[in-house]
Amino acid sequence: MPAPPARDGLGWDDGGLYVKPIWTREPSLVDIENLCRKELRIDTGDTCAVSFRAEGAFNKLYLIEMNQGKSLLRVSLPVHPHNKTRGEVTTLRFLRDRTDVPVPEVIAFDDSSDNLIGFEWILMEMMPGVSVYKRWRTLTMFQKVALVQRVAELQTQISLKSFSKIGTLKSSDHFDYDVGRGPFRSSYDYLMSYIEIIIKDYMTAIVEAEDEEDKEDAEAALALARRLASLLPKIFPSLQCPPERTVIWHDDLSLQNILVDEQGNITAVVDWECVSATPLWVATKAPKFLEGPSREKEPVRQDYADEDSEQPSAPDGAEDELDNEGKDELYWIHLMEYETTQLRKFYHASMCHLRPGWEVQVSESSLKADFLGAVVRCGDGFHLRRIDQWVDLIEKGECPRLMDVLEEGLAVL
Structure with a gap:
């Protein structure tokens, strides 16, 4: 797949199955401390300890410990500048205001990189549990x-x-594509945009394929994407009035x-x-x-069987380690x-x-x-072959569940 454009602090690793975002520079703990002291109004003589807590695909999470309690600062890569951060803040505030869903309070945020740490960030309440x-x-x-x-x-x-509108399915890493990103009026528009991205991806992959096997895989996926585009209007109406x-x-x-x-x-x-x-x-x-x-x-x-005592165990303190x-x-x-x-x-x-x-x-x-x-x-x-099989069955008027076809490999009659 083609690598998206780089931005300050953001690079891309395209050496594996997927293009993955990488940090070209680390957020400074000193800068984070200064930012938090400013936003939380912590005096110079009072405690403000910053420590790394966790990392996701697009962000790093830092624990902020103060005399009066703890907060979390999430620092984000600019994979979708402004929109992703502001969208998350809006969602959290909407849920706190309109529902009983227990979500963290947003204390402050910046959806630009023009700040002390040079990245977008959200400072939020640390939730218990x-x-x-x-x-x-x-x-x-x-x-x-x-x-x-x-x-x-x-x-x-x-x-x-x-x-009454559909948001973007995912924070897109296809910045240069001339396809709609929403909000969408209908499921048809929403899914057609998604499929168009997939088609463009595989067309690029065919051109850039390093060997015949990679080219054939991309061609098979492209053919399936086009089949799904043809099937789309049979399942979803292209006109939706009123909006979904x-x-x-x-x-x-x-x-x-x-x-x-x-x-x-x-x-x-x-x-x-x-x-x-x-x-x-x-x-x-x-x-x-x-x-x-x-x-x-x-x-x-x-x-x-009992657990093999000779089998290597997860390192002490590993995030996913559970007692078997x-x-x-x-x-x-x-x-x-x-x-x-x-x-x-x-x-x-x-x-x-x-x-x-x-x-x-x-x-x-x-x-x-x-x-x-x-x-x-x-x-x-x-699962390209089995999805092809599922499309065959749908086009014949049958309605098998996709997971049944994926798990069982049902034969096309």
Whole structure:
């Protein structure tokens, strides 16, 4: 894929499967301290300790410790100057004002790089709790059900606050393309813009291919993208009047992005960085932490091997390290699949109770959601043959679920 243009502090690594943003210079801890002292009005003699906390695809997170408490400063790369930072701030403030979703208060922000640290930043409240990912194995199933119930309640609140346009699907790294970035009036416009980006990507990849295999892969993906473009108007009308109803949808609501207290109660929902208003049919999906393969039978712990003591373990303090309690990792994978299968059912039942007509909305949205899934996977270059197979079946008037085709490899009749 072509590398986007560089900006001050931002470079691109195109040496792997994907083009990834990289920091060409590190934010200065001294400059961050000076910025925070100014914004938080901390006197020179008072404590203002800055330490690195975490890093995401586009940002670095710093912990600010003061006499009066703690805050977080998120410093962002200029992948989508002004818009991404301002969009996140607007989303957080909207949720705090209009819903009960526990999100951090924005203390101050700058959506330009013309400041003390030379990057866009958001200074926000530090929310209590730890990620439910770290506590998941210690929670009872009753506590997990209660958490899913609360997520359904919060999602219902969000979905009742609607808009009439669709935001950009992702913070685009295709700055030079002559394609629309939204806001979009209809799902058709929204998805056509996405597919146009994919087509342009693969056309460039064909020209720049280093060998015949890379060229053939790009040609296959390009052909599929064009098939999806042809299928688009059969699923989504090109004219939408009145405009579609849209809602805020957190498409990365993973266990890492939900904070809980010791009892498993939700204390915060974080990482709203690239969240936008999406068509209502997108928001009929289960949250990300409930996605995954189905497993109806609960795994029996004794049926699994003990953990190999000679197997290398994660480094001490590793972010994703969990206690396997002496059992092989496969047991925990199967247990998670079983639990999420049951919790998905409970989430759906909760939404049906909270939102009359929800079951009909989900049923009517399934093909649209699958089409979006096919477009996303086409852009990533994965499962091309099976997505082609799924398109064949749709064009024949059948309606298999995309995940069934991807997992089972259904034969085209």
